[in-house]
Amino acid sequence: MGVAQVYIAINLLKNMIKKLATEISAEDLRGKVMNASRSWHHHCLSANCFFNDTDREVIVLEAGDDIFYCPSTQDLREELEEHAYQMTNPRKVKGRPQKHEALELVKKYARAGEKWHFHITMPHCLLSMEDNYVLIVENDQTKDLQKWEFEEKPTVLVRAIDDYYLGRKK
Secondary structure, three states: OOHHHHHHHHHHHOOHHHHHOEEOOHHHHHHHHHHOOOOEEEEEEOOOOOOOOOOOOEEEEEEOOEEEEEEOOHHHHHHHHHHHHHHOOOOOOOOOOOOOHHHHHHHHHHHHOOOEEEEEEOOOOOOOOOOOEEEEEEEOOOOOEEEEEEOOOOHHHHHHHHHHHOOOOO
């Protein structure tokens, strides 16, 4: 899928959060995550994200066939990230990420002080119509969007990008 196709797909998906997900409280979302088995994942969407039609920062939870969203807080984002991180057996994921243009792009954004965010989507999840894992990096200022597909989840790369996103690396 080329960049033009990505923009078309995003425009089709743009109004989906309010249509396809149920709004719940942050506490209810936390409870659903803690009671879910391994079949859940979440997306943190900034207010100006291409995928977000709520006009506010939200967290979207996909748990099986159920989709929920709630207002985002830093505490909840960190808690969900930590919980997801622990579920991926962090001891098994070691090493430094191989060079990748996505990592180079976020390094450039971080060094320039540009606002950006990223998504990693699972095959056939709410934010992706693809058969593969998809990494999307979006520049919040220019609205530039870059996308890469992977047959397997690029866990080491995503963790490296997350370090830049959370400001642990500059």
